[in-house]
Amino acid sequence: MNNYSEKFEKMRIAGNLAARTLDMLTENIKPGISTDYIDKLSYEFIRDNGGYSAPLFYRGFKKSLCTSLNHVVCHGVPSDRVLNEGDALNIDVTAIINDYYGDTSRMFCVGKTPVKLNNLINTTYEAMIRAIKILKPGIKLGDIGFEIQSFVEKNGFSVVRDFCGHGISNTFHELPNVLHYGKKNTGMELRPGMTFTIEPMINAGKYDVKVLADGWTAVTKDKSLSAQFEHTIGITENGYEIFTESVKGYSKPPYL
Numbered sequence: 001m002n003n004y005s006e007k008f009e010k011m012r013i014a015g016n017l018a019a020r021t022l023d024m025l026t027e028n029i030k031p032g033i034s035t036d037y038i039d040k041l042s043y044e045f046i047r048d049n050g051g052y053s054a055p056l057f058y059r060g061f062k063k064s065l066c067t068s069l070n071h072v073v074c075h076g077v078p079s080d081r082v083l084n085e086g087d088a089l090n091i092d093v094t095a096i097i098n099d100y101y102g103d104t105s106r107m108f109c110v111g112k113t114p115v116k117l118n119n120l121i122n123t124t125y126e127a128m129i130r131a132i133k134i135l136k137p138g139i140k141l142g143d144i145g146f147e148i149q150s151f152v153e154k155n156g157f158s159v160v161r162d163f164c165g166h167g168i169s170n171t172f173h174e175l176p177n178v179l180h181y182g183k184k185n186t187g188m189e190l191r192p193g194m195t196f197t198i199e200p201m202i203n204a205g206k207y208d209v210k211v212l213a214d215g216w217t218a219v220t221k222d223k224s225l226s227a228q229f230e231h232t233i234g235i236t237e238n239g240y241e242i243f244t245e246s247v248k249g250y251s252k253p254p255y256l
């Protein structure tokens with residue numbers, strides 16, 4: 001036992017609900033369904049499992065999750081837009097249960113995946129995993145950013161600057177900001193009990209982003225494709241725990 005074991009138990013439950021929601025959605029993604037339908041499936045699944053969708057009514061957001069298609073970087077708003085063969089999308093689920101939050105996103109491909117898209121998705125996933133693997137007390141936030149940025153740029157892609165990971169526990173977004181670019185041995189030192197997300201947004205082209213008139217949808221300025229994965233994690237005495245691991249092994253595409 002330690003002073004954060006109760007918090008971690010709640011984070012485990014919330015993270016697991018968010019992960020199971022993505023697992024459920026995985027089995028439903030196919031050409032012809034709308035992003036509103038994904039929203040509805042997610043809302044109902046989380047509700048039926050005793051939770052609540054955190055995005056709904058968050059700062060005026062009107063849907064239960066984010067669906068970010070192709071050149072949408074993040075915060076895509078579900079709509080009557082139907083999925084087509086060749087689309088790639090990020091689905092970002094945040095569940096609240098017993099006042100604690102689990103926040104996780106994965107990429108999904110509709111039908112066959114073009115090679116270029118596959119490289120982008122694999123690099124984004126690998127960047128997140130590499131950053132998670134170095135986590136332990138004593139390292140600094142800048143080490144996370146460095147790990148992601150150096151790996152992504154070596155692969156010819158760019159790291160979005162305008163959005164970052166965040167502390168998360170019994171509030172959705174709290175300090176610290178977790179930047180996905182940076183320099184080794186800079187920034188706040190990690191300590192046991194800290195809980196935050198790592199959620200790199202990686203563009204095939206330049207890193208510049210703009211937000212559309214709806215106030216939410218962030219797209220790449222150069223219209224290049226963008227990918228993202230997100231885990232909620234906790235720092236332990238000598239490493240880390242991932243709270244949002246897939247229960248079904250659906251970590252990255254292809255899933256089925």
Ligand code: MF3
Nearest residue numbers: 055058061066075092094103
């Ligand atoms: N889930 C997003 C994150 O990773 C935040 C979405 S806020 C919303 O932080 F309002 F757009 F849903």
Ligand code: CO
Nearest residue numbers: 103197199230
């Ligand atoms: Co997040």
Ligand code: CO
Nearest residue numbers: 092103104230
């Ligand atoms: Co999220």
